[in-house]
Amino acid sequence: MNASPLALLGGEPVNDVPGPHLAWPPIEETDHRAVAEQLRVAVSVPDRSGIVADLENALASYLGVRHVVTTCTGTAALHSMYAAAGIGPGDEVIVPALTFHATATPLFHLGARPVLADVDENGQLDPDDVARRVTARTKAVVAVHLWGLPENMDALAVFADRHGLMLLEDGSHAHGAAWNGQLVGSFGTAAAFSLNGPKPLSAGEGGFVATDDTEVYYRVLLHGQYNKRCRREIPAGHPLAPYAVTGMGLKLRIHPLAAALAHAQLPRLDGYLAGRAAVAQRMCAALERVPGIRVPRVPAGARPSWYALPLRYEPAELGGLSVDRFLEALHAEGATDADLPGSTRPLSDHPLFRTPGELLPGYAGRPRPAVGSFPAAAHVHGSTLKLPVWHRDQDFRLADAYTAAVAKVARHHKDIV
Ligand SMILES: Cc1ncc(COP(=O)(O)O)c(C=O)c1O
Known part of the structure; x- marks a missing residue:
């Protein structure tokens, strides 16, 4: 019998409220x-x-x-x-x-x-x-x-x-x-x-x-x-x-x-942003010491809108567990709005930027946009795990469930490597 508490392996999920968990914009x-x-x-x-x-x-x-x-x-x-x-x-x-x-x-x-x-x-x-x-x-x-x-x-x-x-x-x-x-x-x-x-x-x-x-x-x-x-x-x-x-x-x-x-x-809007800042701070504090997870470093002078909470995922600290598998385990824990960035990605991935002339004849034979390499863009994209950021105090419970799910999967990563 598998004794792992991970929901992916049959354990109890952290959150059993069905998603989606963030409806935006809030309609009043x-x-x-x-x-x-x-x-x-x-x-x-x-x-x-x-x-x-x-x-x-x-x-x-x-x-x-x-x-x-x-x-x-x-x-x-x-x-x-x-x-x-x-x-x-x-x-x-x-x-x-x-x-x-x-x-x-x-x-x-x-x-x-x-x-x-x-x-x-x-x-x-x-x-x-x-x-x-x-x-x-x-x-x-x-x-x-x-x-x-x-x-x-x-x-x-x-x-x-x-x-x-x-x-x-x-x-x-x-x-x-x-x-x-x-x-x-x-x-x-x-x-x-x-x-x-x-x-x-x-x-x-x-x-x-x-x-x-x-x-x-x-x-x-x-x-x-x-x-x-x-x-x-x-x-x-x-x-x-x-x-x-x-x-x-x-x-x-x-x-x-x-x-x-x-x-x-x-x-x-300003109320949304103040609420998001409080939730983001709470989530970052909960995740600060979780192995394999880096919370964003907000420079002094920056007031973010917290459109999302982009976490940097460090697989080396989690026995090489892939970010996709980590996300699968998070979803099983009920953190179903956790995501990897999809369309926001290195532009050089897109055929339109590599060979625009196929769609836009004016670009055939002209210098291509995506010359050179963009190692940091590729690395940041490949290691970003995105969590939603809520704006109301009553959403602290959901925010806590999401950070608890991340911490739980990190803690038991060895069960799914
Ligand atoms: C950074 C950025 N620029 C531009 C756009 C395009 O906006 P729209 O979808 O309203 O055309 C988006 C949409 O997601 C975006 O994320």
């Missing part, structure tokens, strides 16, 4: 009312009025930036940001080698070349590798704030200045996260955010661009908000005004019902 009565009210008011908003203006004003004031333009997705926001920043054919933009692909894919649609730079042990841009990737064609460097941990924005700003590059941000994991007291999304020339389902601030589907630069703002409008909005907002004498009716030809507007949801969620 105010959300129902806001969306129902919007249904009554308008389901199409072609200019900067109504709920679109309300959401953009609220986001601009939250971030402390002059302009916000909402979009239908974060991918669209990134596309508009790059187009508005003047990124074009032959330009190079440095992005972290480890991110969700949409940080970089819109660059393909502008004829530009994403240049991947390796990351450090936190999955953030490695400054030395970024420096090695700069060429005469480099136009911008993009900070991503992976899993909600802010990049060192002071260092990146100094670097970008020194090399004459634009600093851009993809804040999709990091609404409300801050570096030295300044919110991410307010550092560079512009920032793009997703408002997709599980993001710290969610519209279900949506995104936005934030910028202080009015010329960039006009171009963001022209990229994806053509006709009425451009006609009403770009001053008549401006050299771009004649393009208002067509803009750049794309229509990337947010849906007003999605805008209503995000607008109802925004006043609760």
Whole structure:
């Protein structure tokens, strides 16, 4: 008879509450009312009025930036940001080698070349590798704030200045996260955010661009908000005004019902983040001394959004037990929302980055984005175990069950090596 207490081998699971264990965003009565009210008011908003203006004003004031333009997705926001920043054919933009692909894919649609730079042990841009990737064609460097941990924005700003590059941000994991007291999304020339389902601030589907630069703002409008909005907002004498009716030809507007949801969620964002910080601290404290597990090192000055709790898994300390087997054992313990990063992975894994010419004929025969190797991105990706981070005190029980499950599997790892 097998005496292992591991649920994978027939023992009692740590948690018997069935998943999913994290439903996001939390939908309250105010959300129902806001969306129902919007249904009554308008389901199409072609200019900067109504709920679109309300959401953009609220986001601009939250971030402390002059302009916000909402979009239908974060991918669209990134596309508009790059187009508005003047990124074009032959330009190079440095992005972290480890991110969700949409940080970089819109660059393909502008004829530009994403240049991947390796990351450090936190999955953030490695400054030395970024420096090695700069060429005469480099136009911008993009900070991503992976899993909600802010990049060192002071260092990146100094670097970008020194090399004459634009600093851009993809804040999709990091609404409300801050570096030295300044919110991410307010550092560079512009920032793009997703408002997709599980993001710290969610519209279900949506995104936005934030910028202080009015010329960039006009171009963001022209990229994806053509006709009425451009006609009403770009001053008549401006050299771009004649393009208002067509803009750049794309229509990337947010849906007003999605805008209503995000607008109802925004006043609760700081409460979500404070709750997540308390839960994350509790989980990190519980896991700090567990063999084989490293909790994230949060630099002084960083306020993360805790989009997830990314743990570094060290198989050498657990008799070589693979992370997949560890995860299988965690799931058996009832920690069913524990996960390995899937689509957020080294971009060089994707055929689109290795041989873009197969899908995008303009790239056939041109220098490929994924040249060189990205050992740290591969290592960080292959050794990351992701736990959900809840935001309410009543979820401490679940958070404790998850950390107890991790500790239990680590303690009994020998039973399943
Ligand atoms: C870092 C990052 N950038 C961009 C995106 C794209 O956002 P969306 O799914 O809203 O298009 C995502 C989505 O997961 C993301 O994680």
